[in-house]
Amino acid sequence: DGDSYGVLPRPCHALVLLNPQSGSGRALDDFQAVVQPMLAEADIATTVFVTERAHHAHEKVRDEDLSQWDTLVVMSGDGLLFEVVNGLMERPDWREAMKKPLCILPGGSGNALAASINYYAGYDHVAKKKLLTNCTFILCKGLYTQMDLVSLSTASGKRFFSFLGFGWGFISDVDIDSEKYRWLGSARFTLGTLQCLAKLRVYQGRLSYLPVAAEQGGSAPAPRDGPAPVTNGHIPQPAGTAAPGSLPPDSLLPPLGQPVPAHWTVVPEEEFVLVYAIYQSHLGTNLLMAPAARLHDGCIHLFYMKAGISRVTLLKLFLAMSRGTHLDLNCPHLSYVPVRAFRLEPRVPAGVMTVDGEALACEPVQGQVHPRLCRVLSG
Ligand code: ADP
Ligand code: MG
Known part of the structure; x- marks a missing residue:
């Protein structure tokens, strides 16, 4: 258009x-x-x-x-x-x-x-x-x-607009721990990855998401009578309350204190090595994490890695990620799903969370995509 x-x-x-x-x-x-x-x-x-x-x-x-x-x-x-x-x-x-x-x-x-x-x-x-x-x-x-852009909201009431990704666990730890090696340039991430592999940790929490596929599936047939169906998973917002200049509402997200809607998916496992919601292809110059991502694909590319993965497999996945072939390894511990929205509720405030590579205190967070919210030079 x-x-x-x-x-x-x-x-x-x-x-x-x-x-x-x-x-x-x-x-x-x-x-x-x-x-x-x-x-x-x-x-x-x-x-x-x-x-x-x-x-x-x-x-x-x-x-x-x-x-x-x-x-x-x-x-x-x-x-x-x-x-x-x-x-x-x-x-x-x-x-x-x-x-x-x-x-x-x-x-x-x-x-x-x-x-x-x-x-x-x-x-x-x-x-x-x-x-x-x-x-x-x-x-x-x-x-x-x-x-x-993705709007991220935290339990303590902060709201951010993010263009790259939100992470918790392994990759975020590498990102923040390696800040002290900034002088190495992008090699700081290689060194940081090896250091974090040595002290591999498990993070406990609940992850839920609204899959892109939920809108196309038709698993819940719309009633012909009765209340209007909720289309595209949107939660009805009170009409006429948005003041001019007020920020775009997160129409897919219930308040953090309330349960996620029934058409969301709740991940049964609650022990993770990492959770990463990325909206661009690369997480670093040598990390092609979401090869299918594009600037305005309307998608959050959600990755999570369940606990129990061996260090060797984790290293293999990271090496494959430099070429974007990690999903070809069909590792049962690594999951990938394109979503419109997600919620992450850590059981205890452990580990760093990052937004676009910047550290964030660990607390419940949820986010949803806002398609085409800004403009960027792109060739
Ligand atoms: P890098 O990729 O090297 O981390 P960033 O653009 O991410 O570079 O910058 C890192 C941080 O430095 C940002 O959070 C930014 O707020 C901060 N910053 C910006 N200007 C300065 C400055 N003059 N001195 C120190 N920090 C700065
Ligand atoms: Mg930075």
Whole structure:
């Protein structure tokens, strides 16, 4: 449809939010040496905003007059883009603000969205400077499309908008434990994986989800009389209560205190090595976790690994994940299901949870997809 794709105007003015501490600390040098010359050729002028601390970019885009910029470019890892998305969603005019095309240039150690966009665009698998060059080329071309976001709510009342994924257990532990090896660049995840394998832990909790297939199955025939059927699993919302500027309601989710609807699936096992809800193909430059994922597929790709898996099998799965062939191994401990919504209720607050690679206190969380909520440069 007409809203799905667009192109940046020329000449074009980009606000670049750059974290000088991201990755191995070379983002500013790389920007000046690699990015700026290419953008100059493409008639894209830049104003660089160098972040001085965490949350700086969040505040900047929340309060900024956006009319002066044609695109917001993030030169960092996924963490800074997470700040930008959530800063924009805090604006009273978020609906308008989210139409501003966003662009990710990999400057961090975790560059999952950049790797995913490189993959969707059909380019060869690359990392480091080559990935940066490909993503800069995508910005030069100026084509953007819509991207789904996932709204995550926690038991303590926090709400986040996430573009990459939510995790608990093994992978999230690696992500956070390996922060201290940031200077290694993306190799920090390889080292972190081996360290976490050594002290493999089990996480107890209940996982439930609304499978995409539940909408097509017709297992519950709609009555011809009586109450109107609940279509697409939507929970009726009180009408006329949404104030202008209020955030999009999570129409698939009952409050966290209430049980999930009957057409949801509750996983019978309650001991996990990991749970990961990912909405992009890549979880890192060398982790092709959800090869079928696309920017606006309307899907959360839910993976969970049950306890009892051996370390050797787990290592095999992670090695296969670098090529995206882990599901071909048909490991009985690994499950994959495309869903619209999920809920995770840890039995005790153990382990780290992550949203787009950023740590979160461990507590009950649920989320649902909001199709096409923002726009992103995609080649
Ligand atoms: P990386 O992939 O290397 O982790 P991110 O973009 O994810 O890079 O950034 C990591 C964190 O650094 C983010 O949570 C962000 O808030 C924070 N941050 C941003 N600017 C700065 C800064 N100048 N100094 C320290 N931390 C910063
Ligand atoms: Mg990060």
